[in-house]
Amino acid sequence: MGYPRKEQGFTLIELLIVVAIIGIVAAIAYPSYQEYAERTRRVDAQGVLMEMAAAMERYYASNNSYEGAADGGSDTGSPAIFADEAPLESNPKYYDLTIEAADAMTYTLRATPKGIQAGDGRLELDSTGVRRWDSDDDGFEASENTWDQ
Structure with missing residues (x-):
């Protein structure tokens, strides 16, 4: 006689x-992933601003001025000498790129977040190399004069 088989x-x-x-692991991991993705997009925009600054320097070398580097030969607005959105190689785009207050000797480049990146704060790079990140979108404060936050 055999024993009954256990299911x-x-x-x-x-x-x-x-x-x-x-579910618990996913609830913990997803916000961390979102934060990582946001930080990665910000770092990419910082790199694009550095590339845009190099384009501004090439423009200056040819024209002895930063004036006229924006669309339509103006000094402020979307760049005519570089892409106007970041990231450069992929879609969707998370930042609008602009030239702010370019004159003969100085400029400020700005990356303004949009789409799912909106609210992350503006990034700026000026002709002297100062890097700013307005992390809380309330205007630049002394503690925000860096990208290392």
Whole structure:
């Protein structure tokens, strides 16, 4: 005589526990992932601003002035000498790029967040190399004169 075979498999309670654990891990991991993605897009915009500054220097070398580097030969607005959105190689675009207050000897480049990146604060780079990140979108403060935040 044989013993009755025990059924193999998972109970409903065991499956519910596994699903609950996966849900808890996902609830913890997703915000961290979102923060990482936001920071990555910001760093990409910083790199694009550096490339745009190099384009401004090339423009200056040819024209002995930064004036006229924006669309339509103006001094402020979307750049005529560089792309007007970042990132450069992929879609969607997360930052609008502009030239602010270019004159013969100085300029300020700005990356303004848009789309899902909106609210992350403006990035700026000026002709003297000063880097600013208005992380809270309330105007630049002394503590925001860096990209290292």
